[in-house]
Amino acid sequence: MNQTLRYIAIGAIVAAVAAVAWFWQQNDGVCAAGGAPAICVPEQIILYGNVDVRQVNLGFKVSGRVDQVLVEEGDRVTQGQKLATLEKPDFADDVALAQAQSDGSAAALKQLENGARPQEIAQALALVEERQATVENARRTVQRRSELAEDGFTAHQAHEDAEAALLEAEARLRSAIETLKLVKAGPRQEEIARARAAHTADAASLSLAKRRLKDAELYAPNEGTVLTRVREPGAIVQAGEPILNLSLNSPVWVRTYVEEPQLGFITPGMTATVQTDSGGAYEGQVGFISPVAEFTPKTVETRELRTRLVYRVRVIVDGDDDGLRQGMPVTVVLVPKGAVAGAAAD
Structure with missing residues (x-):
């Protein structure tokens, strides 16, 4: 009987140690005591999100017949590069x-x-x-x-x-x-x-x-990659009708979400590390934190997460080298102020 009680006591101690270890693993950080309950600053905040690359539909400001489309799908273009033209005789006569x-x-x-x-x-x-x-x-x-x-x-x-x-x-x-x-x-x-x-x-x-004659030429507003050729030479298009779809190289954003308990540790401008599943790492900074709460996006399938309120966070990535693509899942690591730096995301 005493032997049984001894085993029960040892098991309770092991369970308590495991619970404490689990707690510190989940709340790893620095706690500062105050007049209110202790405030624990996590060493790092790990968020999960997706790359959000801006796209723009390019079209002429005037209507006419397409004369030339000078780029192909997948071509890299620079700011100010001529992409397409309309037939110009009518504009020249005007x-x-x-x-x-x-x-x-x-x-x-x-x-x-x-x-x-x-x-x-x-x-x-x-x-x-x-x-x-x-x-x-x-x-x-x-x-x-x-x-x-x-x-x-x-x-x-x-x-x-x-x-x-x-x-x-x-x-x-x-x-x-x-x-x-x-x-x-x-x-x-x-x-x-x-x-x-x-x-x-x-x-x-x-x-x-x-100006209408000049608008018969279409130029790239920024550096980017041509995703789609919507119209071909000979097509008659209206003003504003898409001719090309362009993916802009800069800026590259990461859209992620943070729960309310972690919201107080995130501020605009703080440094962020964006990691990809293939091992790539990119530096960035928090650029926007939504002031409005929303339900966890529907892409999260667990019932528990779907019922939580979260806040949308935009992370602006610096110096992308084409390693980040539209919709790519990434991990965002943030180090709050006052935390012990040096921890790395698993």
Whole structure:
């Protein structure tokens, strides 16, 4: 009986030691006592996630017929590299038409701003002098016919006709004088403003036509790899319709999730190590921690994990060498501040 009790006591001690060892294995870290319960800082936090590489659908800003697609699927491209073009004759004709309209409105505006030429002023002045001579001749005619009518050598009707001709000549003289004043004064400011507005509109149309011509060429927004050629030469596409699908090389993100008890040990900017199942290791940093809790993603199949609330964390990887691919499962190792550094993930 005593031997049995001895075995039971030994078994209880072994179980207690194993429980303590398991506890420290799960909560390995540094504990700091305070007024509240002790705060244990884990040596490291191990998270599991997937690589999240950004992709972008590339398309033209204008509609047209595809002329060339200059890259193949799998090609590496650099920022600013030409990837595809549309047929350009229609866009070039639009530029030529807009250029002609802009040149015409510019000439009209310059004509108004410069005012009348010296020759035009001289012409108006000559007309005034001509009309003055006509008036003088009409006055002499009236005078002669008035004397002849008084002496009875001509009819009074001829005298009245001469007076009417004099009035007409004087009116034409006044018209020529006013015309000379208008020529010297130049165009009205409202006419100049209207011509300037018309030229501004034509210049904007020209700029738009040139931009549309430039938009007939598609360039890579960043370094990356061509995933898919969506359209081929000869296809008629609408503005914004995808032509190529590009996977961007930088930045590469890792999407992972952390439970609330570990949330207090993770801060934006802290260093992270991203490990792949093939043995690759990459340095990075925590870039984003979601402020909103969510249920564990459905890709986690255990019932226990599905019912837990977690927070999404984005880790930005530095210096990727193509070892990280879209959707690849990875392990993220974080060392909280105050923990004992040097532990490695199993």
